[in-house]
Amino acid sequence: MKDKPGDIQRPIVPKRKAGATIRGNLILSIISALGYSGAVVLFLVLAFVAYNGVGVLSWGFLTKNPTDAMTAGGILPAILGSALLTMLCMVVVLPIGIMTAVFLTEYSKPGTVLKLVNMSIYTLAGVPSVVYGLFGLAVFVIVFKCGMSLIAGSLTLAIMVLPYIISTSEEAIKAVPQSFREASLACGATKLHTIVKVVLPLSLPGILTGAMIGTAKVSGETAPIMFTAAAFFTSGLPRSLFEPVMALPYHIYVLATAGTHIEKTRPIQYGTALTLIVLVLGMNLVGIIIRSRERRKKAW
Amino acid sequence: MIVLMAAGGAAIVPNWIFDAVRPMPAAIAAEMAEAPYRSMHYHALFGVGVLLFIFNFILSLISDFISKRFRKVKLGEKL
Numbered sequence: 001m002k003d004k005p006g007d008i009q010r011p012i013v014p015k016r017k018a019g020a021t022i023r024g025n026l027i028l029s030i031i032s033a034l035g036y037s038g039a040v041v042l043f044l045v046l047a048f049v050a051y052n053g054v055g056v057l058s059w060g061f062l063t064k065n066p067t068d069a070m071t072a073g074g075i076l077p078a079i080l081g082s083a084l085l086t087m088l089c090m091v092v093v094l095p096i097g098i099m100t101a102v103f104l105t106e107y108s109k110p111g112t113v114l115k116l117v118n119m120s121i122y123t124l125a126g127v128p129s130v131v132y133g134l135f136g137l138a139v140f141v142i143v144f145k146c147g148m149s150l151i152a153g154s155l156t157l158a159i160m161v162l163p164y165i166i167s168t169s170e171e172a173i174k175a176v177p178q179s180f181r182e183a184s185l186a187c188g189a190t191k192l193h194t195i196v197k198v199v200l201p202l203s204l205p206g207i208l209t210g211a212m213i214g215t216a217k218v219s220g221e222t223a224p225i226m227f228t229a230a231a232f233f234t235s236g237l238p239r240s241l242f243e244p245v246m247a248l249p250y251h252i253y254v255l256a257t258a259g260t261h262i263e264k265t266r267p268i269q270y271g272t273a274l275t276l277i278v279l280v281l282g283m284n285l286v287g288i289i290i291r292s293r294e295r296r297k298k299a300w
Numbered sequence: 301m302i303v304l305m306a307a308g309g310a311a312i313v314p315n316w317i318f319d320a321v322r323p324m325p326a327a328i329a330a331e332m333a334e335a336p337y338r339s340m341h342y343h344a345l346f347g348v349g350v351l352l353f354i355f356n357f358i359l360s361l362i363s364d365f366i367s368k369r370f371r372k373v374k375l376g377e378k379l
Contacts, residue, residue, distance in 0.1 A: 130325040134349040
């Protein structure tokens, strides 16, 4: 606005925003700093591992066997073993987890049995992974006579990740609105038909997200496979389900604490850690992308 | 497993915060490989596992009790 003759010239004083005080700004900065520090810690860990391990990474590193007492060569059997353990674990746990989630949301009646089942799942989710390793050792390796094998490790990992799959599948199934089920039943479908044809396809993206993040969790676990599946060295793929396999987390542990040529294996240990982090991050990112695309497409 | 590599492996009672300690999961993971089958050492490690489970179970029960007390039940939700 132009100055009109007769206007009083007032001094220009910057106006304060309503509610902004020094104390408010201080608290806001502290909280923001703490919030960003989580991402900063993640980046620091990634940067440290990448700085130490990127010198070893190459195509040969990922596709060759370890040689010379693990001081040279690659980590191919560890990658294959981890992939086999994770895939077999997911094949076992996804049907059981999804069926349990369907039972808990659709078929169960409130009562003591339901409370007991929920309490058991909640407890299982909090048990430390070493106890799962002991359980796998006692039950699968010794009592079921599988020996230290791929199948024992996969079953132990399946039991470990089962509560997570059940809870994420339950959330995905509960997110389907009740009106969809009521509409399907009103059209004359049975309850089983409704679940199989209406509820499960709609909750599939949520279940897939849970499965991807469960896969990422499973591939990074050391303690359950330490006593049940992991071997110090194998070459190539195992010949049967009842043979031990190498695994990436166990390889890192062995190189870091029990190696015989620590100075030479240190870069390989960091390279293995970098491979594992990249794989886990990749799987988590795929899960997050599935979830965000599914959220954007939803019409309810 | 984190504490297995970072907390030092000394099975001692620490005197101040910069001493090495060996938490229960680290003890199991470190010693299981060398315990002879069905020996006293083997059974003792399983006992440590049971103790760990009981600790976690009690904490789980307490947290479940606290969270159930203070939540609001939604319409139609099964308790």
